[in-house]
Amino acid sequence: MTTTSPPQPGADLQPARPSWPDATGHFGIFGGRFVPEALIAALDQLTEAYEAMRTDPAFLEEFARLQRDYTGRPSPITEVPKFARHAGGARVLLKREDLNHTGSHKINNVLGQALLTKRIGKTRVIAETGAGQHGVATATAAALMGLSCTVYMGEEDTRRQALNVARMRLLGAEVIPVTTGSRTLKDAINEAFRDWVTNVETTNYVFGTVAGPHPFPEMVRDFQRVIGDEARAQVLEREGRLPDAVLACVGGGSNAIGIFTAFVPDEGVRLIGLEAGGDGLETGRHAATITGGTPGVLHGARSYLLQDDNGQTIESHSISAGLDYPGVGPEHSYLHDIGRAEYRAITDAEAMEAFALLCRTEGIIPAIESAHALAGALKVGEELGPDALLLVNLSGRGDKDVETASRWFGLGDREDVDPGPGLDTEQQPTEGAVAAGDAVAGQEAGETA
Amino acid sequence: MSSKLADRIAAAKAEGRAALIAYLPVGYPTVEGSIAAMVAAVEGGADIVEVGVPYSDPGMDGPVIQQAVDVAVRAGVGMRDALRAVEAVAAAGAVPVVMSYWNPIERYGVERFAGDLAAAGGAGAITPDLIPDEAGAWLAAAERADLDRVFLVAPSSTDARLVSTTAACRGFVYAASTMGVTGTRATVSDAAEKLVARTRAAAPDLAVCVGLGVSNGDQAAEVAAFADGVIVGSAFVRCVLDAEDEAAGAAATRRLAGELAAGVRRHESAPA
Ligand SMILES: Cc1ncc(COP(=O)(O)O)c(C=O)c1O
Numbered sequence: 025m026t027t028t029s030p031p032q033p034g035a036d037l038q039p040a041r042p043s044w045p046d047a048t049g050h051f052g053i054f055g056g057r058f059v060p061e062a063l064i065a066a067l068d069q070l071t072e073a074y075e076a077m078r079t080d081p082a083f084l085e086e087f088a089r090l091q092r093d094y095t096g097r098p099s100p101i102t103e104v105p106k107f108a109r110h111a112g113g114a115r116v117l118l119k120r121e122d123l124n125h126t127g128s129h130k131i132n133n134v135l136g137q138a139l140l141t142k143r144i145g146k147t148r149v150i151a152e153t154g155a156g157q158h159g160v161a162t163a164t165a166a167a168l169m170g171l172s173c174t175v176y177m178g179e180e181d182t183r184r185q186a187l188n189v190a191r192m193r194l195l196g197a198e199v200i201p202v203t204t205g206s207r208t209l210k211d212a213i214n215e216a217f218r219d220w221v222t223n224v225e226t227t228n229y230v231f232g233t234v235a236g237p238h239p240f241p242e243m244v245r246d247f248q249r250v251i252g253d254e255a256r257a258q259v260l261e262r263e264g265r266l267p268d269a270v271l272a273c274v275g276g277g278s279n280a281i282g283i284f285t286a287f288v289p290d291e292g293v294r295l296i297g298l299e300a301g302g303d304g305l306e307t308g309r310h311a312a313t314i315t316g317g318t319p320g321v322l323h324g325a326r327s328y329l330l331q332d333d334n335g336q337t338i339e340s341h342s343i344s345a346g347l348d349y350p351g352v353g354p355e356h357s358y359l360h361d362i363g364r365a366e367y368r369a370i371t372d373a374e375a376m377e378a379f380a381l382l383c384r385t386e387g388i389i390p391a392i393e394s395a396h397a398l399a400g401a402l403k404v405g406e407e408l409g410p411d412a413l414l415l416v417n418l419s420g421r422g423d424k425d426v427e428t429a430s431r432w433f434g435l436g437d438r439e440d441v442d443p444g445p446g447l448d449t450e451q452q453p454t455e456g457a458v459a460a461g462d463a464v465a466g467q468e469a470g471e472t473a
Numbered sequence: 474m475s476s477k478l479a480d481r482i483a484a485a486k487a488e489g490r491a492a493l494i495a496y497l498p499v500g501y502p503t504v505e506g507s508i509a510a511m512v513a514a515v516e517g518g519a520d521i522v523e524v525g526v527p528y529s530d531p532g533m534d535g536p537v538i539q540q541a542v543d544v545a546v547r548a549g550v551g552m553r554d555a556l557r558a559v560e561a562v563a564a565a566g567a568v569p570v571v572m573s574y575w576n577p578i579e580r581y582g583v584e585r586f587a588g589d590l591a592a593a594g595g596a597g598a599i600t601p602d603l604i605p606d607e608a609g610a611w612l613a614a615a616e617r618a619d620l621d622r623v624f625l626v627a628p629s630s631t632d633a634r635l636v637s638t639t640a641a642c643r644g645f646v647y648a649a650s651t652m653g654v655t656g657t658r659a660t661v662s663d664a665a666e667k668l669v670a671r672t673r674a675a676a677p678d679l680a681v682c683v684g685l686g687v688s689n690g691d692q693a694a695e696v697a698a699f700a701d702g703v704i705v706g707s708a709f710v711r712c713v714l715d716a717e718d719e720a721a722g723a724a725a726t727r728r729l730a731g732e733l734a735a736g737v738r739r740h741e742s743a744p745a
Pocket residue numbers: 128129154155156157158232233234273274275276277278279280345346347391393394419420421
């Protein structure tokens with residue numbers, strides 16, 4: 025593989041970039057542009073404007089100012105020792121993207137793309153959203169910068185992430201529930217593309233992850249790499265060494281690419297992406313695109329995807345709306361194929377076990393997406409043992425997931441359940457969730473003893 | 474080395490008219506029903522039939538085509554069924570061309586697709602989400618199998634792209650007349666005529682066929698006045714969607730094809 029010089033601490037878009045993609049957006053055989061010709065002019069315009077903006081000091085200054093004063097960057101690193109006791113005694117550091125304004129890493133990318141929208145003179149932005157975090161971030165940036173905003177969201181997701189629908193509407197965005205296909209993120213993306221091709225004169229598509237046609241995978245990576253640039257410097261400063269492994273959940277892959285990029289040249293650092301295993305890979309009901317999929321073309325790029333023998337996209341399944349996507353960004357497919365990153369699946373039950381554990385041991389409610397990365401840390405910690413240092417991207421906070429989690433754990437307004445102090449896990453279909461409850465109880469006993 | 478599509482369009486031109494091109498997706502309401510509708514379109518006067526391969530994520534299509542294709546996808550209809558439809562259209566006397574988003578072709582195997590399509594009597598393929606820049610494997614396979622390849626141009630295409638895209642086409646170039654997805658529209662946009670003129674300037678020897686939005690005889694006549702072919706999709710799909718049964722769907726398709734065939738002949742000029 026090609027190596028780049030180590031990224032500088034602190035972030036701008038200047039640090040040495042990986043040598044991929046090529047000029048037309050290919051990461052090896054992946055990436056590219058598989059879109060109707062009608063969109064090529066807009067993608068070319070975006071590419072050119074982005075290339076000019078990327079090195080423009082005025083833009084870099086404005087972007088850095090927004091990241092600092094508006095988002096609240098740099099986000100801190102938090103060590104979570106009580107959680108880590110369940111991770112084979114490895115040490116676990118969290119990169120706290122959950123503390124960003126709007127509650128996730130999605131704001132990093134959106135501020136960049138919103139500035140770009142203004143630069144190319146467009147007045148309206150559209151976005152797709154799964155968990156609603158990208159939609160909220162886009163609605164936020166639109167409000168800040170005086171752009172009109174329409175967000176497409178699968179009807180199924182509007183139900184399970186109702187809080188975020190309300191947030192977007194409060195911020196002045198129009199939210200359009202999508203009722204075609206699986207009514208989730210994949211179909212929201214289809215609708216957003218249809219809107220874009222119709223209104224491209226006035227409208228910019230603010231894509232939410234490192235997928236889609238060139239230049240989105242590269243541009244979104246560049247906007248998100250601040251996560252890893254900061255984290256690498258922070259870990260070096262506090263530990264005097266690099267982590268043994270960096271872990272992140274992978275939906276489309278933006279928070280993962282964001283934290284991986286700075287570490288790609290550090291060949292001793294394992295990069296581990298955790299995909300949504302849903303009910304388990306063997307059930308076919310999952311969203312583990314690289315672990316369980318094959319290369320193909322979806323939403324404008326070649327990458328791994330979940331597809332049948334006819335090349336039809338298979339509907340994905342995950343408890344996490346933000347990971348419930350049958351595709352993945354092309355750079356992840358590339359990192360997988362060249363062996364630089366590894367990808368594993370985490371089931372719904374494993375993710376919820378880790379979710380509960382972080383809540384109860386550390387007082388941090390993670391997004392269910394991020395809980396997949398936490399579950400990965402529990403496993404990798406067991407494998408690597410007590411001396412290992414793990415860096416986990418906590419991509420978002422779990423406020424939006426409170427209802428889903430309450431239902432999962434049988435909490436909420438059911439009168440026959442005592443909601444505290446322990447989590448009621450009796451209703452759970454899986455051993456994993458029960459084990460979480462036990463583990464937490466055991467933990468508490470240990471604390472008071 | 475001769476293009477079935479170009480030949481058929483030239484034959485229409487020799488009659489002083491534009492060619493009529495009908496799109497229908499395979500597998501709605503059933504595979505047999507869709508083949509019957511395609512044959513009916515040929516009987517009504519379609520010169521060329523675009524055999525649509527169902528796809529789960531038809532990003533360029535509006536609600537009408539989405540609705541029909543969704544049924545076909547759920548029924549598991551795929552490339553083999555499309556190739557059967559290609560044979561039926563050829564047997565009925567029109568030129569069949571596959572219309573497919575790229576992934577079903579890639580999944581089937583590009584080489585295998587080209588070989589099987591040629592064997593079924595297909596002219597080639599229209600690939601709405603494949604631009605020539607990404608089409609290396611397909612262009613090579615199509616060349617080997619002597620197949621036509623039709624790419625799209627749009628009002629937003631730069632002059633440079635009109636040149637490079639038309640250079641990669643064989644058979645005709647598909648001029649997507651409006652910025653938007655498939656669906657019927659009340660009026661033909663004036664962008665269409667302008668795009669055709671720009672495309673002709675880029676490729677004087679290539680036939681230019683216009684699609685997106687044409688639904689009746691008047692619009693067909695209007696487009697036929699400046700294009701080499703008139704492509705009609707959603708209006709045909711509507712015929713099948715609205716019909717009570719397959720026979721009624723085929724009858725409505727035949728009727729619409731007849732109206733459109735009259736439309737493309739309305740301003741017959743002296744044979745070219
Ligand atoms: C908190 C959080 N993490 C992760 C994701 C998944 O997206 P990506 O893989 O692009 O980071 C989402 C998407 O909605 C999210 O909200």
